[in-house]
Amino acid sequence: MKTRQILFTVIISVITTVASMYFYNKWNASKYSVVNSQGKLPVNYTGYDGGGTTGQPADFQSAAQKSVPAVVHIKTKTNPKQVSNNSSNQRNNPFKDLFGDNDFFDQFFGDGNRQRVIPGQMASGSGVLISENGYIITNNHVIADADEISVTLSNKKTYTGKLVGADPSTDLAVLKIDATNLPYMLYGNSDDVRIGQWVLAVGYPLNLETTVTAGIVSAKARTLEINARQSKFPIESFIQTDAAVNQGNSGGALVNTDGALIGINSAIASPTGFYSGYSYAIPVNIVKKIVNDIMQYGTVQRAYLGISYPRESLSDEEKKKLGIVDGEGVYVLDVVSDGSAAAAGIKKGDVITKMNDANITSAAELQEQLARYKPGDKLNLGYKRNGKDYSVSVTLKNKVGNFELVKNGENNILDNLGADLETLDKNKAKTNGVNGGVVVKKLKKGGWLGDQSFMRDGFIILRVDGKEVKSVEELNTAITKADKGFTIEGIYPGSDSVYEYTIQKTNGDE
Template sequence: HYASNSGDVAGQPVDFTSAAESGVKSVVHIKIKKAGKTITAPVWDPFADFFGGGGQQRMQQYKQPDIEGGGSGVIISNDGYIITNNHVVAGADEVLVTINTRNTFTAKVIGTDPQTDLAVIKVEAKNLPAITFGNSDEVKLGQWVLAVGFPLNLDATVTAGIVSAKGRSIGINQRQSNRAVESFIQTDAAINPGNSGGALVNTQGQLVGINSAIASPTGTYAGYGYAVPANLARKVADDIIKFGDVRRGYLGAALADLDRITEKEAEELGVSKTDYNNGVGVYVSDVVKGSGAASAGLKKGDMILAINGVPTNSSAVLIEQVARYHPGDKVQVDYSRSGKAGKIHVELKDQKSTEQLTAVQGGGAQALGALLKPLTKQEAGTLGVDGGLSVVEVGKGELASTGVKPGFVILSVNDQAVKSMAELKSALNGAQGMVQLSGTYPGNRGQYFFSFPYSGDSRSSVE
């Protein structure tokens, strides 16, 4: 994520002290409280048999205990604006912020963006030590970075590691939004619960990411942490401060990562053998009529190679690049059509005028009245399964009748494992009247089963 410089690459002499000192000054401790809800529940009266009433139930009100939580945040302006994660402050009735001087302030939530899991809060204070933003596009693999935050209810803590991957999508933001934007910086700097919303800085102390998630079977540090790139975080924060919400441009194209689909599926999608064998770029599997992509001349079968000169080797990177721009902005799209390179300029439109998802990774297709995508290997590993199909969006059709929500992962259809669109179609072709799906929701234990009558039409459109 982040501005590289001499001494930033692991193996070279490097001094972390200055970066750690400036990072600690700009990172805050956030504590939140959610008031317990009052619920009404039936209570069985065991004495009613003795004193009359026949042991009838009566209704009684209970107040659930308050919920307390916390995380970290980063001061981005001298007058009190702070960026953090949406999941840190979502639903909070009270937000308290403690800065490096140990002064505590009540904060106001200015706005949130579940798609990126970011939020902006504000405290009434002056002359705060705002962090300096770095350029997350210049980050290099192997570059030293520091994670700064308040893990495990400890005081400000600094850990060091390297950037171990870029453009990672792990599916975690789909819990909050069916239009998740994920292109994380992956680092092996230790990140634990409480680090969420804290800073990932380079050796100059510049912000290169907002720490957001970890990959762990236990819920604590297990080797890999993930941060939202600073360039995207800055755009989101600027929008929230200026408009109160995030105004995000959309291409209006469905996309497929070629490394996540088989050669047979690529052939079904219409990918040329030349482009499939090259394996560079992101395949356009569909273009929405009237969208910016369609108006500019982008076509089904094109391979998008770069957005404004930034290489797009995965749909996660492409989505993140587009998400930095507003409706009405024009972006240059470098593409390949049957092996021939070209350039076009696309005017992005807003979400309401883009009637389909910007991108569906892994050869997304309309099926059962829903948009589905195959799990990545990393997503499957996190769930402890061999593979499956994630429900990205539910429209009109058979699946809607079951109550399935976006984020649900289909693991089998009529006891037949499904890990790709081809396997789903095969399972549905053998269906006789009724279909039973089994699967799970990320973050929830247990398996869910849904049954519905199947008409044989798997092309219901999503609205």
């Protein structure tokens, strides 16, 4: 009898504790979702000094008047989604034997046989009108996965936004609204931006109305690796400013004192998620290229040089070992055998110093310049080799290794594989006793190959669904033709064993 009373008391105590956690978490989650979606954050007045100020550095009124009408408020809605709850690390419900199937305990321990619902979400950001007939630039992360997009102009008129195209690599997207005779912003030239110059950030932060803030350019060609969250091949070369930018400013305008667009506000560096000193904008010269491609071709025509280089800062010891001099250029770690650089004679160990008339001193600057070109474009590449300066003409290729413009959707296949690929050269093919193939030089996180197989770097792809592939282009064609999935066969260098990997086509991010 005493044992049953003790057991009863323990069970009641556990239920009370779990119930308290349940209702607290539910209340706290509700509170959090309100603050971070459509609800306005608490606003406090700042101190006001009625006295006049002398020696103002610049008059921003003209720039603000030009830019405010062309900046729009974007609101998105994502519908609830059902997903499977059969996670392999699902906790077992320890009370199932006592109470059977019970929704209350499943809130905490889950039920692997059930579907769970991801709640719908509402969010907001900003955008910039670039034409009188309703084309709008914004950030990809503002509209990603949205089921509904609404666009409100500065005159309070609201329209339905349609997605024209997006590029996660640069975090840019183009929308269209059905309207005419709209105010729009003129492009500036981000190459003319100088550190220390005044700029304005225009947008709809924290769900407020149009807000204009001022600051100076603090730095150029900054990398944050933030675009790696949405793309396996991020491109970053931000303009850094100290203009106040907050949640909701994403997709808004960074303008100069003439009111010309010089960047699209995209990110902030903050430990809290709110402005604390620095904000980052995508240079307009990258924006122009991406937007024009999306509007003209439906996809980005991205050119590739065919080299690998250090993306992060190297230590002094690493630089010394590689023979890198600070500010000298971008060190070539490796060259894709069938890439544009290899065809022009660039070799491992060369240092890229110029691209046409632009000096290259960092990986970010290299990315920024290369992002302006499309397959088939020619450019002059300056480089150092053994301390001597050289220059060579390079014709840029697309990702599959030819000079053609790609069709909408063709970029996605190879990007979704998640790997650096190159066509196996003839000498290596002979060494490995094969007719040809495609080398998986480096696997990337989040790709089909890395997520769905135990494939390792260096694998040589020989066949897709039983058909030989001897180039990256043939690999792309074979996978594109596959329906829901495909089987890859190949070998590792120095091994006679044939390995087989079955891959499913899942929704990629690009």
